[in-house]
Amino acid sequence: MRILTCTTLAVAIFGTTALAEPARFELDPSHTAVFFTVDHIGYAKTLGIFGTVSGEFTYDTVTQDLSDVRVSIDAASVNTFDSARDGHVKNKDFLDVSNHPEITFVATGGTPTGDTAGTVTGDLTILGQTQPITLDVTLNKAAEYPFGHKRMTLGLSIETSIERSDFGMTYAVGNGLVGDTVDIKIETEAMKMD
Template identity: 70%
Template sequence: MLAAIPLATLPALAQAEMARYELDASHTAIYFTVEHIGYAKTLGIFPGVEGSFDYDAETNELGEVSVTIAATSVDTFHEGRNEHVREADFLDVANHPEITFTANGGTASSDTEGTVEGELTILGETRPVTLDVTLNKAAEYPFGHKRFTLGLSMQTSVQRSEFGMTYGVENGMVGDTVDIRIETEAMRMD
């Protein structure tokens, strides 16, 4: 049957099953760790996040990913440190109130694992980033909205100096490598 379909129509058929998913803010956590003077890693979270993407659950095809993080929402569980992280030494939230991530696809390595290559923008600097993604569960939500929901775990690491955030790097006070973890539930919107 597929042999009778012109090859030019195959991309359109693959796109036909794409559904729009939105991140459930109440079940999304973006958190990071960064080394502090070599003693331990400091933990921080960004509770202010919204995002969406297109996904075909049958083919594992991903498209049009867009995530916006409110840089002002950063919380490191210490008010003095929070204020410093919001200042020009780090996130400069007065001039750069948002962090964004966009992508136009991903690569599945199995039914539950893959990567998403996209662009992360911090402090007005955009750099390529690859997220390692695990699909934890894909099913109708058992209560409440009853929508088809994806449970996802993602991780990546970035060098903050590549975004112009160099405070404390040369003297070893604050690490350059920032490990990022994301846990989310994304709801199908149609």
């Protein structure tokens, strides 16, 4: 799967600069979940999850400088826990996966809001349309993994909301059958690359 790259953004997301020792991190696919909820006719929110996600970034655990963030989601990996609905979500009314197989995020900046929290701004591309978004990011833990690979691992919780109509996905927005606002959450562990 192709991953889009971005230019180095040299952002101090959770701190200030010092002597930096940046390292490259990759999302652990077995510990990464991108999930979303969207309103269904006002009754309840429908849950969906993307099963295939990849990404990398450069991060300095001392200075907390973040750069070169790139993430890719396989749009066809969407799962809403109902096969008929999954087929609909994959067709042209929603994700149109045959023509737009990839969802990407490329970071462009960031702002610290605390010692372990901040925002990351960037460009999200869905259906071939790119819109700026802001992610709220919490660094849960930064430590060597206690078993297995024993690599430095970062635990991150990330969330944002988008309007799907901003990306040209207007099916059932006007009649209120499916909400326009999509709440997105990401739970991930990112491992230092060798």
